[in-house]
Amino acid sequence: MAHEVRGVIARKKGEPVSLETIIVPDPGPGEALVRVQACGVCHTDLHYREGGINDDFPFLLGHEAAGIVEEVGVGVTDVAPGDFVILNWRAVCGQCRACSRGRPWYCFATHNATQKMTLADGTELSPALGIGAFAEKTLVAAGQCTKVDPAASPAAAGLLGCGIMAGIGAAINTGGVNRGDSVAVIGCGGVGNAAIAGARLAGAAKIIAVDIDDRKLQWARDFGATHTVNSSAADPVEAIRELTGGDGADVVVEAVGRPETYEQAFYARDLAGTVVLVGVPTPDMRIDLPLLDVFGRGGALKSSWYGDCLPSRDFPMLIDLYKQGRLDLDGFVSETIGLDDVEAAFGKMHRGEVLRSVVML
Incomplete structure (x- = not known):
């Protein structure tokens, strides 16, 4: 019944x-x-x-x-x-x-x-x-x-x-963060902070959190960010480059879903680096990037669907990490x-x- x-x-x-x-x-x-x-x-x-x-x-x-x-x-x-x-x-x-x-x-x-x-x-x-x-x-x-x-x-x-898997997966599954990598995350809400936690699990050496809210940046530190940038007070692209020896980050996760933050992610990555879009845009949004820059900077521009997760594989593994105190x-x-x-x-x-x-x- x-x-x-x-x-x-x-x-x-x-x-x-x-x-x-x-x-x-x-x-x-x-x-x-x-x-x-x-x-x-x-x-x-x-x-x-x-x-x-x-x-x-x-x-x-x-x-x-x-x-x-x-x-x-x-x-x-x-x-x-x-x-x-x-x-x-x-x-x-x-x-x-x-x-x-x-x-x-x-x-x-x-x-x-x-x-x-x-x-x-x-x-x-x-x-x-x-x-x-x-x-x-x-x-x-x-x-x-x-x-x-x-x-x-x-x-x-x-x-x-949903959100935590999307963020962790954006870093680990889509972005392919490896040990020793530098990672920047733009937008430190639930998904962005999950990406920070994922980068930490993967062994990233430097994790840079970017947001306009100091409260969210404190949350980011709690989840593993090694550096924070308040982008209302500093240019995030220049700040990320300065923190990475002038090069840019190996992986940049955009967790906002806006054209201006995506452009920041694009230019804040190292040559041959990876941009991961996990923030959800609205249907009216457009981006305008010089095609020569898309070609000349190399690397990968990726969108992350649900953190490219396989629930039967990823959920039990992440619960095990949670029980171990690692997540x-x-x-x-x-x-x-x-x-x-x-x-x-x-x-x-x-x-x-x-x-x-x-x-x-």
Whole structure:
């Protein structure tokens, strides 16, 4: 029988969210019903509310989550009731051209649950990133569930489901940071600080954090930045070059998603260095770079999709590092809140007051 639970809904563009009754179906073939324990408030959820993703309202928000599998549908073998899982929004298909070439982290045919969750009146909901986890229970494709060690804190573990994985993966998977490298990270919110933590894990010798907010720069130091630059007071390109012997950084991670910061990243890297774009731009944004500079500086300009992660590989490994004390996931949890506090949390996030507010259920 269907499950009647509470969920956070965005009904119209730009309007405050509401806490409403939703109907969650029993899992069908290939699906899993998950009792959500924790879900981070990610900027992507705010993008959905503001109509920045699409206009398929109403949305069931929330996607950065961990919880317990309650039921599974026919054909599900990788997870079972009682498993502690992190939810992901790129359940790989195993059959597309990327998967068949051994690059499943680029899967071009990721999938979600087939059945729709609805409002009490039958209105179909669009779950954020195919998850919809600002709810007591949610329905996902079984491949969106990654089993991890249940000893991990749900509040910390759930953050790997989106922003923290995106940042760590941008540094390690996409940027290929190696031991002894110099790394600069522009934008020190949740994703940027996760990139700093990833660079530290990879053994970078110099990690330069850039932001306009001294509070965020202090957070960056806590996660492993060796140097900080307040770009409201200093030219970040010149500062990064000065800190790297005049050369520029080996890898520059742009975690803002704006043309001006991308240009800074482009010129702040060393010759043959790598720029990684993990900040999410809006559809109207454009960049204008001299093509000769693109050619002459060499190296690589990359975009990072979800940190180019493979959840089945990366989530358990990062949870192990967390348990060993080598990855401070707890440090990203600024506060824990309830479902009815999500709208206020959007305001705190927009003002840069928190790294992550985490809804606990």
